[in-house]
Amino acid sequence: MRKTLTTGAAIALVSGAAMWLAATAGAQGGGTIEADVKYGGAPQVEKIKVNKDTEKCGTEAVIEKVVVGGNKGLANAVVSVPGAKGATAAKGVIDQHGCKFVPHVVVMQPGELEVKNSDDILHNLHTYSTANPSINKAQPKFKKTMTEKLEKPEFVKVTCDVHSWMLGWVAVVPGPAGVTNADGVVKIENVPAGKQKVEVWHETLGKMEKEVDVKAGAVTKVSFEMKGK
Numbered sequence: 619m620r621k622t623l624t625t626g627a628a629i630a631l632v633s634g635a636a637m638w639l640a641a642t643a644g645a646q647g648g649g650t651i652e653a654d655v656k657y658g659g660a661p662q663v664e665k666i667k668v669n670k671d672t673e674k675c676g677t678e679a680v681i682e683k684v685v686v687g688g689n690k691g692l693a694n695a696v697v698s699v700p701g702a703k704g705a706t707a708a709k710g711v712i713d714q715h716g717c718k719f720v721p722h723v724v725v726m727q728p729g730e731l732e733v734k735n736s737d738d739i740l741h742n743l744h745t746y747s748t749a750n751p752s753i754n755k756a757q758p759k760f761k762k763t764m765t766e767k768l769e770k771p772e773f774v775k776v777t778c779d780v781h782s783w784m785l786g787w788v789a790v791v792p793g794p795a796g797v798t799n800a801d802g803v804v805k806i807e808n809v810p811a812g813k814q815k816v817e818v819w820h821e822t823l824g825k826m827e828k829e830v831d832v833k834a835g836a837v838t839k840v841s842f843e844m845k846g847k
């Protein structure tokens with residue numbers, strides 16, 4: 619009886635390990651890149667008094683140009699693997715909420731951007747770009763969603779002509795990508811195995827790149843330290 623139980627437990631352990639390996643390897647047999655982006659300088663945050671649509675916007679706008687978290691982690695940095703093929707076509711979604719673009723930085727594959735207005739007031743989406751046509755379009759309060767096209771890779775600045783302090787970014791990137799969290803960390807899954815160029819972009823601090831060797835079914839760590847411009 620005791621022996622049977624032990625054997626059963628061993629089988630359960632082995633099959634559990636096999637399932638874990640299969641889940642880690644991912645559907646395409648790619649690997650994961652865990653990027654850690656740091657910045658040694660001071661955070662840059664501006665506060666502006668607001669006197670328009672204060673019911674929805676509040677009375678103060680916080681413009682976060684450089685957000686530094688614990689352990690020098692840099693938030694809102696886009697990490698991408700531009701040369702990797704086979705990224706799933708993720709649609710970009712940005713909301714205008716509290717007279718802010720949420721999230722502050724959106725990552726998408728070339729294609730469609732869904733623009734939401736959950737504020738119940740008029741906004742006017744205005745983009746600054748060179749590779750893609752500029753967008754300058756009113757979004758009245760009844761228009762909850764607009765769909766726009768950004769088909770070329772580019773980091774597109776987004777503003778609102780009604781609320782001058784509103785600022786966001788849309789990163790249109792051709793490969794797998796993500797945005798760093800408050801600790802400056804992002805995980806990018808399903809990256810094809812082999813040598814890959816990893817790029818970091820930050821709206822204020824610019825760009826950096828490194829080459830990494832991605833192994834199938836494993837996590838490859840890479841660290842960046844951004845310098846001020």
Ligand SMILES: [Cu+2]
Pocket residue numbers: 714717740741742778779780781784
């Ligand atoms: Cu607005």
